[in-house]
Amino acid sequence: MASAALLKSSFLPKRSEWHTTRKSSTPQPTVIAFSVRAGAYSDELVKTAKSIASPGRGILAMDESNATCGKRLATIGLENTEANRQAYRTLLVSAPGLGQYISGAILFEETLYQSTTDGKKMVDVLTQQNIMPGIKVDKGLVPLTGSNDESWCQGLDGLASRCAAYYQQGARFAKWRTVVSIPNGPSALAVKEAAWGLARYAAIAQDNGLVPIVEPEILLDGDHGIERTFEVAQKVWAEVFFYLAENNVMFEGILLKPSMVTPGAECPEKATPKQVAEYTLKLLHRRIPPAVPGIMFLSGGQSEVEATFNLNAMNQGPNPWHVSFSYARALQNTCLKTWGGRPENVKAAQDALLFRAKANSLAQLGKYTGEGESAEATKGMFVKGYTY
Amino acid sequence: MSAYCGQYHDELIANATYIGTPGKGILAADESTGTIGKRLASINVENVEENRRALRELLFCTPGALQYLSGAILFEETLYQKTANGKPFVEVLKEGGVLPGIKVDKGTIELAGTNGETTTQGHDDLGKRCKKYYEAGARFAKWRAVLKIGPNEPSQLSINANADGLARYAIICQENGLVPIVEPEILVDGPHDIKKCADVTERVLAACYKALNDHHVLLEGTLLKPNMVTPGSESAKVAPEVVAEHTVRALQRTVPPAVPAIVFLSGGQSEEEATLNLNAMNKLKGKKPWSLSFSFGRALQQSTLKAWAGKEGNIDKARTAFLARCKANSEATLGTYKGDAAGGEGVSESLHVKDYKY
Numbered sequence: 001m002a003s004a005a006l007l008k009s010s011f012l013p014k015r016s017e018w019h020t021t022r023k024s025s026t027p028q029p030t031v032i033a034f035s036v037r038a039g040a041y042s043d044e045l046v047k048t049a050k051s052i053a054s055p056g057r058g059i060l061a062m063d064e065s066n067a068t069c070g071k072r073l074a075t076i077g078l079e080n081t082e083a084n085r086q087a088y089r090t091l092l093v094s095a096p097g098l099g100q101y102i103s104g105a106i107l108f109e110e111t112l113y114q115s116t117t118d119g120k121k122m123v124d125v126l127t128q129q130n131i132m133p134g135i136k137v138d139k140g141l142v143p144l145t146g147s148n149d150e151s152w153c154q155g156l157d158g159l160a161s162r163c164a165a166y167y168q169q170g171a172r173f174a175k176w177r178t179v180v181s182i183p184n185g186p187s188a189l190a191v192k193e194a195a196w197g198l199a200r201y202a203a204i205a206q207d208n209g210l211v212p213i214v215e216p217e218i219l220l221d222g223d224h225g226i227e228r229t230f231e232v233a234q235k236v237w238a239e240v241f242f243y244l245a246e247n248n249v250m251f252e253g254i255l256l257k258p259s260m261v262t263p264g265a266e267c268p269e270k271a272t273p274k275q276v277a278e279y280t281l282k283l284l285h286r287r288i289p290p291a292v293p294g295i296m297f298l299s300g301g302q303s304e305v306e307a308t309f310n311l312n313a314m315n316q317g318p319n320p321w322h323v324s325f326s327y328a329r330a331l332q333n334t335c336l337k338t339w340g341g342r343p344e345n346v347k348a349a350q351d352a353l354l355f356r357a358k359a360n361s362l363a364q365l366g367k368y369t370g371e372g373e374s375a376e377a378t379k380g381m382f383v384k385g386y387t388y
Numbered sequence: 389m390s391a392y393c394g395q396y397h398d399e400l401i402a403n404a405t406y407i408g409t410p411g412k413g414i415l416a417a418d419e420s421t422g423t424i425g426k427r428l429a430s431i432n433v434e435n436v437e438e439n440r441r442a443l444r445e446l447l448f449c450t451p452g453a454l455q456y457l458s459g460a461i462l463f464e465e466t467l468y469q470k471t472a473n474g475k476p477f478v479e480v481l482k483e484g485g486v487l488p489g490i491k492v493d494k495g496t497i498e499l500a501g502t503n504g505e506t507t508t509q510g511h512d513d514l515g516k517r518c519k520k521y522y523e524a525g526a527r528f529a530k531w532r533a534v535l536k537i538g539p540n541e542p543s544q545l546s547i548n549a550n551a552d553g554l555a556r557y558a559i560i561c562q563e564n565g566l567v568p569i570v571e572p573e574i575l576v577d578g579p580h581d582i583k584k585c586a587d588v589t590e591r592v593l594a595a596c597y598k599a600l601n602d603h604h605v606l607l608e609g610t611l612l613k614p615n616m617v618t619p620g621s622e623s624a625k626v627a628p629e630v631v632a633e634h635t636v637r638a639l640q641r642t643v644p645p646a647v648p649a650i651v652f653l654s655g656g657q658s659e660e661e662a663t664l665n666l667n668a669m670n671k672l673k674g675k676k677p678w679s680l681s682f683s684f685g686r687a688l689q690q691s692t693l694k695a696w697a698g699k700e701g702n703i704d705k706a707r708t709a710f711l712a713r714c715k716a717n718s719e720a721t722l723g724t725y726k727g728d729a730a731g732g733e734g735v736s737e738s739l740h741v742k743d744y745k746y
Contacts, residue, residue, distance in 0.1 A: 080412050191743040193663050231390040238601040243596040282646075286391070286607050290675040291640040 012065065041209040044254030046293075048172045048211045050253060052132055053294025053322035059213075061298075061328035062092055063136035063175065065108055072332075078341045082110070090321035091339060092332070095350040099130035101357035106134040106175050106213075106326070112166060118276035119319055123170035123194055132212070134173040135166045136324040137201070141179060153197050156204070156336040173194040173211040175257070177200045191239055199243035203315035205372045206253055213296065213326070215257035220382055222264030226271050229261050230279050237287035251291035257326050258283075259300050260310055265382045273306075277313035286319070287338050294322040297332035301382035304356055305373050308363045315366035324364045329381045331356050337376060396565040400609030401648075403487060404529050404567045408613060408649025411718050412458035416653075416685035417444060418491035418530065420463055423547035427689075429670050433698035441469050446696060447689070448477055450707040454484030456718035461489040461530050462685070467521065478525035489528040489569070490521045492557070494611035496534055505546040508533050508553050511560070518564035530683075531557045531612070536575045537588055537620065538733035547595045555599035562606055569651065569683070571613035572596050572704040576655050577742055578620035584737075586617045586634045593642035607646040613683050614639075615655050616665055621740050628661075632668035636676060645677035652680070653687045655685030656740030662687040681721045688713050691734040709733070 008316040052059065058242060064072060066323055069088075070080030078084050089111050112135050114122050123133045137262065139155035163174060177296050178194040180186045194216050205212035216236050218229065237258070244251070261273050261279040271279075299307040307330035325331075334356065339349035356377070392400075407414065419427060424443070425435035433439050437512060444466050448454070453638065460481055461496050467490055468478050492514060496506035508531060516545035518529065535542040558568035572592050574585065599605065617634040619626055641651060654662040662684060668679050682688075690715065696706035709732055716729035729735065 234390045234601065238598060242594060242598040246588070285646040286644050287601070288644060289641050290643075290645055290677050293639070320501075320675050 003342060026366035029228075031381045034183065039207055039250075042207065042250060042253065044209060044360040045206055045211050045250065048132060049253050049293045049387050050256055052104040052173065052296075053324065054180065054209070055101050055322070056365050056387070057101055058325035058327070058360055058364055059091065059103045059106060059134070059296050060098075060112070060331055061106045061175075061326050062089060063106040063108045064328065064334070065136075065140070066110065069108070072336060072340075078342045084112055084341070086109070087117055088336075088339070089114065089122065090118075091237060091346055091349055093129070093131075095353050098354065098357060101354070101361035102131050104132040104134050104193070106136060107171070108136055112169055112171060123383040130146065132172045133170050134175055135171040135210070136177075137162060137166070137205070138176040138178070140185060142246075144190055144193060144264065145180070147190050148184045148187050148285075150181055150184050150187060151179055151192070151266065152193045156197070156200055159201065159204045160208055163205050167209040171210060173213060173255070174205045175213040175215060177215045177217060177257075180216055180218045180232065180236055181221065182218065182224050182228060186232060187327075191236055195243045197238035198240055199247040199249065202244060202249045202254060203247040203299065204251060211253055211255060212249075213255045213257045214240065214244070215298065217298060217300060218259045219383060220259070220262070220265045223268075224264040225267055226261060226275065226279055229263065230283060233261055233303070234287060235321055237283065240286060241289070251289055252293065254292060255294045255296055256288065256292060257296050257298050259319045260297055265384070273309040274311035276278060276310045277316070280313055281319070284319070284323075288321060290320040292321050294324060296324050299325070299327045302330060303380045303382045304330045304333055304377040306378070308356075308359045308368055308379070309370065310312050311360060312363035312366060312368040315364060325360045327360065331360070333379075334376050390538055391604050391679050392559060392562045392609070394563060394736040396419060396562065397606065398610070399565065399651070400562055400567050400606060404609050404611055405535075405648045407458045407487060407528065407651070408681060409458050410679060410721055412456060413682035413684070413717055413721055414459040414463045414489070414651050415447065415448060415457050415688055416530075416683050417466065417689070418461040418463045418489075419493075419685065420495075421465065424463075427693060428549060429624045430696070431693055431697045436719065437562045438467070438486060438722060439698065440465065441694070442716055443693075444469065444477060446473050446706055447692070447710060448480050448484075450710050450714075451466050451713050452497050453707075453714045456714040457484075459489050459496055459528060459683075460485045461491060462526075463491055463571075464602070465526050474526075482525065487527045488525050489530055489546075490526040490566070491531075492521070492561070493531040499549060502543055502546060503538065503541060505536065505543060506534055507546070507549040511553070511556055514557065514560045515564055518561055518566050518696055522565045522646065526566060527558075528569060528611070529637040530569040530571060531560045532571045532573060534573050534575065534590060535588075537578050537580050537584060542549035542574070542588060542592065547592055551592070551595040551629045554596055555603035555605060558600060558605045562609055565641075567611060569611045569613045570596060570600065572653065573653055576618060576621045576740065579622040580620040581623055582617060582619045582626060582630065582634050582638075585619065586638050589614065589617050589638045590641055593638065595643060597644065608648065610647060611645055612643060612650045613653055614650065616652055616657075618657075620666075621656070621742070628664040628668035629672075632672045636669055636674060639678070640675055641679060643728055648679050649679040649681055651683035652683070652738055654684045654739070656738065657687060659687045659690055659732075661736070663713075663725060664727070664731070665722045666717065667723055667725040669674060670721055679721070682717045684717065686739040688717065690737065690739055691732050694734050702745045
């Protein structure tokens with residue numbers, strides 16, 4: 001999309017001149033017109049995005065920072081060492097046949113440069129499984145001055161060279177997670193900042209060969225009803241797309257990672273999968289241009305089964321974009337618990353991961369029935385005030 | 389409130405969806421008195437009310453034509469006119485399954501400090517007027533914003549002013565039961581190429597939808613009336629497939645699927661050109677979650693007007709020409725037009741008038 005920059009000179013026409021045709025007595029300002037959305041990586045970005053948004057497949061989010069990964073390992077009594085993180089990630093990426101259901105895996109920086117416990121590069125194992133490696137590129141949330149106690153996401157400084165380096169290492173898509181909090185407003189400032197930051201990141205990522213996943217997570221925290229979430233979501237996505245357009249981002253080469261439209265975690269009225277689907281699809285239809293190839297939902301604290309049922313409900317009819325998943329906890333929870341840190345449990349843990357991945361694959365195709373689910377899988381994973 | 393959800397919510401959605409019925413489109417017959425005067429002058433017909441009435445009767449009462457139309461945009465005068473036998477035009481249209489629409493803008497005025505760019509007026513008492521038109525039978529409205537491509541145009545001011553004007557108009561219409569047609573016309577005048585037109589169209593449409601969303605307009609109860617993406621009038625023409633590709637891509641990048649239909653303006657293209665371009669768009673493979681149809685004025689009426697020449701004895705000939713164009717465009721909405729209406733007299737004549745003013 002062209003961006004004509006107008007540099008008006010600081011003269012002021014006299015009142016009487018306003019009604020006559022302006023004569024160019026002053027030199028015409030130079031016009032800079034960019035023919036954008038035609039960068040060096042355009043074709044590749046489109047192909048990558050399409051590959052991730054392929055039918056029956058979704059994303060495994062395994063990009064927990066070291067601190068967050070430590071929390072996960074602690075729940076199974078493991079120390080937060082690099083060896084343990086390596087062992088866990090090896091388990092995940094080596095699950096046989098994972099690529100049938102998973103099209104992309106988001107990694108943390110450490111993992112992108114790691115090898116598996118048997119000496120192969122993590123990115124190579126993934127690529128051989130037909131899974132595209134992705135990379136978390138944001139630098140986390142910090143308090144937003146002048147807001148109502150809200151956060152903003154950092155990471156733009158040096159982002160271009162980091163993306164270029166990650167591309168060299170084998171990453172082909174990126175992820176940046178910012179948050180919006182309904183109990184805190186959200187304030188217009190927080191929404192604008194979230195949208196603008198995402199747009200800047202997306203433009204830089206595309207410039208360096210990475211398909212940006214655009215993730216403005218509207219946190220589950222709060223006692224608000226589904227209507228309020230719907231209202232906030234519409235505002236957030238209108239801002240996001242407006243700024244993406246202003247930054248000349250190519251929509252055919254991005255993916256979205258929204259939160260589903262649900263009531264707040266502490267709302268007394270729960271919503272059925274059908275209701276979640278109805279509100280969420282309405283949101284998508286009102287805000288998402290068809291040029292976007294894929295919408296990969298985050299699970300945000302829903303139980304594994306809930307996340308799968310909700311996704312399934314959204315795929316009961318044709319959609320103009322691929323509607324799928326990008327789950328972390330909702331794919332890994334049972335797997336992690338099954339592993340417990342023991343080598344003899346690796347196969348069972350991988351089976352648990354594959355079971356979840358297959359369930360979500362079926363949900364993407366609208367064919368999930370809920371058969372064979374365990375009790376563990378139905379446990380909610382909402383943590384109030386959850387920080388990564 | 390996230391989007392309009394008042395008493396007309398369901399009706400707006402039903403009417404907007406109906407207008408986008410495949411195989412149908414809109415006849416734009418809303419030429420103001422001044423503009424219709426120019427048309428009549430071109431065939432040496434006096435610009436009096438009776439002649440204006442006769443022309444519209446010629447169109448609306450063409451046997452078999454109304455089946456190809458889902459809507460007809462009228463000028464205020466026409467909304468209250470009748471056939472020679474005393475039947476209100478609004479009834480004729482409704483019986484034929486055609487929703488009456490009404491032009492509600494009050495023309496363009498120049499934006500101070502720009503190089504001849506304009507914004508559109510008509511917001512004052514718009515709610516009252518819409519209510520009145522609804523009572524008279526109108527079910528949709530139209531408001532034309534105009535932008536142009538130049539070295540420094542469209543300016544951010546003109547984009548913002550026109551997008552905001554359209555959004556204000558749109559929500560007021562919805563509050564009074566009329567489906568708003570959102571029309572941000574980017575004039576074809578100029579030496580620019582098709583890529584430039586695509587860039588500008590995408591930028592303008594993004595601003596329009598931002599404004600519509602900010603004003604809580606119910607997108608499911610609106611229609612979009614954009615220009616097709618083409619090279620400028622002083623630039624070499626391209627094949628319909630190229631127009632189709634650039635146009636559909638621009639729409640994929642900017643128009644949310646909630647919008648039920650996109651009804652193109654013809655903007656100076658010849659009758660045949662407009663039909664071929666629309667046809668190519670409907671043959672194109674790709675994601676098109678909205679119907680792609682027509683809202684043509686000159687591109688539906690030109691050869692009809694010439695054939696009529698104001699003479700009663702020519703009415704049948706004129707109606708034959710009109711029916712042919714309606715049918716051709718109906719087929720174009722289905723991607724099945726074979727070019728067999730190309731033989732009509734004057735159908736390939738360019739209708740471009742430089743710096744065209746309504």
